[in-house]
Structure formats: C-alpha cells, structure tokens
Amino acid sequence: MIYHMCPAEAWAAAAGGSYTGTEDDRRDGFIHFSTAAQIAESARRHRAGQAGLVLIAVEAARLGPRLRWERSRGGELFPHLYGSLAPQEAASVQPLPLGADGHHVFPPLSG
Numbered sequence: 001m002i003y004h005m006c007p008a009e010a011w012a013a014a015a016g017g018s019y020t021g022t023e024d025d026r027r028d029g030f031i032h033f034s035t036a037a038q039i040a041e042s043a044r045r046h047r048a049g050q051a052g053l054v055l056i057a058v059e060a061a062r063l064g065p066r067l068r069w070e071r072s073r074g075g076e077l078f079p080h081l082y083g084s085l086a087p088q089e090a091a092s093v094q095p096l097p098l099g100a101d102g103h104h105v106f107p108p109l110s111g
Contacts, residue, residue: 001111002033002067002079004056005047005096005104011054011087018084030068033058033079036109041073043096043104053096055106062089 006022014020021031024046034042039055047053060067063081072078099105 001057001091001109002035002060003039003109004031004033004058004081004085005039005043005053006056007050008052008054008095011056011093014085014087018086020084021081029082031081031085033067033081035079036111038076038078039109040104040106043106045073047104049098049102051098053104055094055096056085056090057092057094057109058085058089059091060111 006019010022011019019031020026025031032042032046060079063085066081066083068080068082069077070080094107096104096106
C-alpha cells in the first residue's frame with residue numbers, strides 16, 4: 001500500500017473524473033506518494049500544520065507502469081505516479097486530522 005495526502009476539496013473535485021495531483025505534483029510532473037514508513041515524515045516536511053487533508057491509500061500493483069520508484073529524500077526510494085489517479089483506484093480515503101500538538105494523526109497504515 002502507498003499513500004498520498006492532499007486537500008479534501010482537491011480529491012472531491014476529482015470524483016467525476018480523475019485526480020491530477022496538487023499544484024506541487026503538477027509542477028513536478030508526477031503525483032507524490034509515500035510508503036507507510038515514509039508518510040509521517042512527508043507530512044511533517046510538506047504539509048505541516050495543514051488542516052483539511054485526506055489520506056489516500058492505493059495498492060501499488062494497481063498502478064502498473066505508471067508507478068515508478070525513484071530516489072528522493074536521502075536517497076530513499078519513493079513511489080511516483082506518472083499520470084492521473086482515477087478515484088476508483090483508491091483503496092481508501094480517510095480524513096487526516098491535526099492533533100492537539102499540530103501534527104497529523106494517522107490511521108493504522110499497512111504496507
């Protein structure tokens with residue numbers, strides 16, 4: 001399982017078609033995903049203090065050749081989706097609330 005976080009309204013806007021990512025994703029030319037082990041640090045670095053996010057879980061195998069594992073932060077391999085994501089490809093979409101300490105509170109993650 002791999003994970004992507006985005007504003008809830010951006011995901012809701014894709015309901016009738018496809019999700020093309022956030023402004024940062026479109027700038028970079030791919031949709032940024034993280035593994036379960038990477039997502040909390042990604043949230044801390046790139047979405048700190050942002051409310052109103054959702055966490056999208058996707059089975060990596062569903063994405064086929066559109067998914068590439070590429071080196072990023074510290075040489076670690078990160079999953080990058082080249083192309084759009086159809087809403088039905090998501091295994092789950094859950095709110096990603098902020099805790100009292102200002103950090104995101106993640107649901108149990110698999111993978």
